[in-house]
Structures are given as structure tokens and as C-alpha cells.
Amino acid sequence: QTVVTQEPSFSVSPGGTVTLTCGLTSASVSTSFYPSWYQQTPGQPPRTLVYSTNRRFSGVPDRFSGSILGNKAALTITGAQADDESDYYCVLYMGGGIWVFGGGTKVTVL
Amino acid sequence: QVQLVESGGGVVQPGGSLRLSCSASGFSLIRSSMHWVRQAPGKGLEWVALIASDGSRISYADSVKGRFTISRDTSKNELYLRMNSLTAEDTAVYFCASDSGNYKFDSWGQGILVTVSS
Numbered sequence: 453q454t455v456v457t458q459e460p461s462f463s464v465s466p467g468g469t470v471t472l473t474c475g476l477t478s479a480s481v482s483t484s485f486y487p488s489w490y491q492q493t494p495g496q497p498p499r500t501l502v503y504s505t506n507r508r509f510s511g512v513p514d515r516f517s518g519s520i521l522g523n524k525a526a527l528t529i530t531g532a533q534a535d536d537e538s539d540y541y542c543v544l545y546m547g548g549g550i551w552v553f554g555g556g557t558k559v560t561v562l
Numbered sequence: 563q564v565q566l567v568e569s570g571g572g573v574v575q576p577g578g579s580l581r582l583s584c585s586a587s588g589f590s591l592i593r594s595s596m597h598w599v600r601q602a603p604g605k606g607l608e609w610v611a612l613i614a615s616d617g618s619r620i621s622y623a624d625s626v627k628g629r630f631t632i633s634r635d636t637s638k639n640e641l642y643l644r645m646n647s648l649t650a651e652d653t654a655v656y657f658c659a660s661d662s663g664n665y666k667f668d669s670w671g672q673g674i675l676v677t678v679s680s
Contacts, residue, residue, distance in 0.1 A: 490667070497670035500668055503665065509666070543607075549619045556606040
């Protein structure tokens, strides 16, 4: 069974930088998994941030950036703001039309 | 303006069935793959099913394979999810999401709650 791993939680100071990661228990994440990232606040649908590893979705501020760091996909928030406090999810394309979400990371800005 | 609106949710008994609908506007389903994604109360997102833009590929998460069926009516620009043999573990908010290319979920509906309970 494929498991996509994310840190359960992270705390960042206003104006600070935080890097969230998205890994696989059974392999290294590469661009071939087309990692994408989504932000979600309670009671709202997800909001698309980054897709195909490092392409920012329309309207997303450039303080959000995606990359591959080592064997994981990564989402970096630079200059964190109060309204960045949310849950963040990555999803990987496993091939064959199958997608798997990570468990999500709760980011607190304080 | 792209809009996705889910309907058909509600309370259903264990073992029962339900059909969710997702009405799309602002784009055509024949130009976009479509997904169902769900979120159990207090839990994370779980991908459920995909139907490709040309209808040539349909795929499911293992957790729903054999019980759920994704389909669409391109004349109505609607997406569906038929759910059979429901259990408490299927209780969740179900989102439909579009995928216009480049392997991403680009637009999301507001979600619809399905509760499986006796």
C-alpha cells in the first residue's frame, strides 16, 4: 500500500520561512509523480497552490514555491503571513490514473 | 467562470446506496478530467475516483473499488458518483474537482456531506 508522508504540524513566525515535505515510504519522489499542493481552511474546499512540482497556480502569491528536496517534494512558504495558517496537502500521481494524498500538515503562524 | 456544484448527499443506512451529482458550468466536461475527492470528519483528503476528459480512463481508490462508480453525462455537463454498499467509513464530505491538464486539481466544488448511519 502506497503511503504519502507529510509532517503532521509546523509552526512558523510571521515573516518567517517554512518548508513542508511530501515523501513516499517506498520510493523517492521525483517530478514524474507530478506533486501538487493544496491549502485548506476549516469548512472550505481546498485551494490549488502549486502543481507539477513547481508551477504556481493562477493568482497564488510568489511566497509559495514548490521543489524537489532530496527524495521528497517540498512546499516553501517565504515571509509567512497570518492567513497562511491552514492545512496543507500534497498529492502524488502514481500512474495508471491513481492519485494519493498525503495526510496533511497543519501550519500555525505565531 | 468555472463553477462546480455538488448535490445528492444526505443520510443513508449502512449497506445502502446514494448517487452524488456535480453540475459543472463555465467549461465542458469533454475538455477536462474530473475527480471525486472525499474528506472524513476531522481527517485529511482522500482521492476517490477519476474519469478522463475523453472518457477513456476510469480509475478508483482501492477503498471504493467495486462499490463506487464514476460516470458523466456530457449533454448535461454533469458528473456522478454512484455509491453502493456504504459503510460508516464512507461518511465524509465529497468534493468534485476538475483537472484541465498538467496533473492538477484546478477547480473544486464546495463539497457535499454523506453520512452513513443507522
